[in-house]
Amino acid sequence: MKRTALYPGTFDPITFGHMDVIRRAADLFDRVIVTIAVNPDKHTLFTLSERRKQIARAVQDIPRVEVAECGGLLVDFALKHNAVAIIRGVRAVSDFDYEFQMALTNRKLAETITTVFLMPHERYAYLNSSIVREVARLGGRVDCFVPDFVASALKKKFSGKKS
Amino acid sequence: MKRTALYPGTFDPITFGHMDVIRRAADLFDRVIVTIAVNPDKHTLFTLSERRKQIARAVQDIPRVEVAECGGLLVDFALKHNAVAIIRGVRAVSDFDYEFQMALTNRKLAETITTVFLMPHERYAYLNSSIVREVARLGGRVDCFVPDFVASALKKKFSGKKS
Amino acid sequence: MKRTALYPGTFDPITFGHMDVIRRAADLFDRVIVTIAVNPDKHTLFTLSERRKQIARAVQDIPRVEVAECGGLLVDFALKHNAVAIIRGVRAVSDFDYEFQMALTNRKLAETITTVFLMPHERYAYLNSSIVREVARLGGRVDCFVPDFVASALKKKFSGKKS
Amino acid sequence: MKRTALYPGTFDPITFGHMDVIRRAADLFDRVIVTIAVNPDKHTLFTLSERRKQIARAVQDIPRVEVAECGGLLVDFALKHNAVAIIRGVRAVSDFDYEFQMALTNRKLAETITTVFLMPHERYAYLNSSIVREVARLGGRVDCFVPDFVASALKKKFSGKKS
């Protein structure tokens, strides 16, 4: 029995915390699809295409991992790809409330898909993409949070924006 | 002694979770006023008039329940209607922090009004209006979250919006 | 319709936090039964009889309040007394998890009884009986936490125990 | 690649919440070992042998599930059985803090083993063995919390103990 898991997110941008979760998920499942949730109403710093390329590059050495995007309901996407699990990284209590909410909603929509919570390394506890963007916006170093090529991309995005 | 309680919220739209709380509140008080908090600066999916009608229809079989709207300070509205309690549904920890904050603020503003926390059925734990809107926006079924006529209204709102 | 609510607890001893919750409950219901949960396996500082007298004295000026004890299942006691509600004071998040657990269990056992959470005055936030006992044991003043006659009783209990 | 997961606990007694987690784990892994943590210093209501039999009976229809006991360090047991994952059910925030603590400690002790958090059905949210024991001790019905044969065993344990 081959088992597929989705790892959904916005990945704006992908961080070492995400990569740690992906690595763990790839140990547990036969196929992990990093799934970019596309929401046309939500502004992102990086375009969908940029994020797709960043993720692909960040996970290129992790076996059994693919990248995809999903513009509709996540559970429909999961059913279409025969996924048995949706992976979520949890770092903190406030995360968890929201995650419970999503997990319960998804379970209501598709009983057969189980939400699996993994804990990123404590080194990346509390790390998230919006903090990374904020530090980069203010000119701080982000190379302990994201891969080099993402750090460069962040620097480029914000250069010329500061007075 | 007749006792009145307010149940304030945005109700955009009303869900089975709200209805469960209203039913419980109607067991405890002599009069429950479902109070739509009106905030002109906040965008809602349904208009005030739509929400008022949806609530009225959703609670028509629950005795002792009325619908009203409040554009000012909730505690002033409560004092005007001789309410002794403000009802709040709590589902999760992050809810609770915010709710404590509001309750303490309201108590500072009007000592005589007690905030009463009720817990919706665990079947509706973590259910909220914004999740319902999101699922509906993505074309998912919401009839296990809201009454039929609200599900239809959501479908109508989002039809034509998806590519 | 007369409505009865139970306010269960160990009350070892009763504190200003408990009294604040009782006062609020007495505003909301027609009859409030302060219910001492009796558990022969659990050691308490004050005997059942001492606690009963302390509570009776502490609430003597609050109308509509009675004191009782319950050695069996709380929901059976509630059904026997036609109670519609079980009152719980909540102060903190960790309280709340436990309280949710009890509330859901009680609801499973008796659907008609609603658990009602009230928030004691922030002045008594985080106050509880075991902290009071600990401070008294170490010779600290507890008259800002409990009524005078309870403070004296605590002092008496611990005198002669310290080296 | 065959993947084994442990599901450790005291199971005093096994509840519908545990069984729900086991069922989900069995969908995700090739082999699930329900692992009774044996602690000679900790008093339990049911003996190790009783709990082993109760679990075996409760999971007999779930494929890929075994029962074992572990008196030493859980991660050593996991390494010995080539387990890739330790399953934990999480229901509430206070659970989660403790669970994080254990997960981080276990990770420090054995990097290759990932802790996987699953959420039991909301129907069993907040259900735990100690609540079940308490309800049974007070003569309440527990057949909505545990299998029939466990309910009978609980009744038997507590009969004759009540005055």
Added chain:
Amino acid sequence: MKRTALYPGTFDPITFGHMDVIRRAADLFDRVIVTIAVNPDKHTLFTLSERRKQIARAVQDIPRVEVAECGGLLVDFALKHNAVAIIRGVRAVSDFDYEFQMALTNRKLAETITTVFLMPHERYAYLNSSIVREVARLGGRVDCFVPDFVASALKKKFSGKKS
């Protein structure tokens, strides 16, 4: 050894809760710099200049306190001013998760600077600037939350805005 601490925030507007934290910080450190975090992308009710004046006036009687603004990375500002600590007031659990996140990020960026959490008086528990703005917007009294001159400024901001 003279020790400097920063107390960063938006202060839109400064509340009694902030002032309580500043007073405590001034007892612990030789110099406390109330640091207005300037974010051109974030809309505030009061201008930077207004907030600076309000803070200066609110803290004029507390010794060892200065006001400054910071448009870049807070840790760079801290290093420039030889600060050993960043002060944060914490009131609630959800606060704390966010605060942990910021503190860990800042520590990654500058190991020598310690984040120090202080708890405002329980009288100001859960009080925050956005609640104050909301109450003021709806015409409620805010003089138990902020100094008189801030209450007047709030009243002025919102007069003419209500229908």
Added chain:
Amino acid sequence: MKRTALYPGTFDPITFGHMDVIRRAADLFDRVIVTIAVNPDKHTLFTLSERRKQIARAVQDIPRVEVAECGGLLVDFALKHNAVAIIRGVRAVSDFDYEFQMALTNRKLAETITTVFLMPHERYAYLNSSIVREVARLGGRVDCFVPDFVASALKKKFSGKKS
């Protein structure tokens, strides 16, 4: 102005988490008294004398740190030593609730003493003495949690106890 801070605890045994907090506290204050809370009713693994020696050895290279013990009320001890602060390490949400409770109680007992919360390095997040004792009891390695000489002492305590 010389400022003294207490860092109270049971330290059964002292861990790297405690040492990290002590190091940070020693950067912020002129004198840090590691204060062993002595409670004759509470069983500990290590005797008071053992813990005192372990702490003294663990902090010998950190300047401005002393060790003391306190058998009475902590705030009395603080007032006697002119302490301005009580240091507490916080790692997790459930910690925090308890810590808030103690801090508020202490503030009620002595207004002038401020509780200061510090966050140990994320490397030691969720680490605590009871987990360390448990791992040692089961024969696991604890040298990544405590200094070598404490690890040896733990090993010695538990040798001969396991079958």
